[in-house]
Amino acid sequence: MADKTNMPYTSAVLMELQRKANILPFNVMHKTLADTEVANLPIPANTTVLAQISTVLDDPEAFPHPERFNPDRFLNADGKTFNATAVDHLVPFSLGKRQCAGESLARMELFLILVALMQRYTFSVPKGGQLPDMTPVYGGTQFPQPYQCKITLRH
Numbered sequence: 001m002a003d004k005t006n007m008p009y010t011s012a013v014l015m016e017l018q019r020k021a022n023i024l025p026f027n028v029m030h031k032t033l034a035d036t037e038v039a040n041l042p043i044p045a046n047t048t049v050l051a052q053i054s055t056v057l058d059d060p061e062a063f064p065h066p067e068r069f070n071p072d073r074f075l076n077a078d079g080k081t082f083n084a085t086a087v088d089h090l091v092p093f094s095l096g097k098r099q100c101a102g103e104s105l106a107r108m109e110l111f112l113i114l115v116a117l118m119q120r121y122t123f124s125v126p127k128g129g130q131l132p133d134m135t136p137v138y139g140g141t142q143f144p145q146p147y148q149c150k151i152t153l154r155h
């Protein structure tokens with residue numbers, strides 16, 4: 001983990017992966033405890049609310065051409081520091097009091113697993129195959145279309 005600060009592009013790839021492959025696009029349900037309002041819309045107490053994460057992760061103002069997989073959007077021109085607007089809008093773990101309690105653990109696991117896989121294997125499209133269809137499959141969770149991948153040991 002000590003190397004992570006020297007690997008901004010890897011961090012940017014992970015951020016873009018979490019944006020495009022967000023596992024809980026519709027978040028989980030909550031209930032208002034008191035009358036409130038969002039964007040001038042009144043919401044009475046005891047209303048079930050679902051703060052949809054995917055609308056933020058696909059917001060074209062924060063993420064131009066949101067349909068594209070582009071890790072560079074999380075980096076400034078120097079390639080080392082992070083684009084604050086993009087980072088602020090990356091909310092796969094939700095926000096507020098009930099945001100994911102396992103965020104730090106999950107982020108550490110994602111970094112270690114991705115780097116370990118990249119160090120040991122090469123991932124490519126099998127002969128005669130094609131790149132995966134990036135259209136998400138939505139259910140309670142989001143998952144990818146079936147695809148084929150060739151995984152080769154590096155050493």
Ligand code: HEM
Nearest residue numbers: 023024027028092093094095098099100101102103105106
């Ligand atoms: C990529 C991995 C993960 C993602 C994207 C994720 C995302 C989320 C989201 C969106 C919520 C709902 C937040 C809300 O109610 O507003 C949540 C809740 C929660 N997550 Fe995760 N999570 C991940 C991994 C983990 C891990 C590894 C753990 C534990 C080791 C964990 C523990 C929890 C707990 C305990 C809650 C409920 C928090 C509460 O209601 O106060 N999550 N997570």
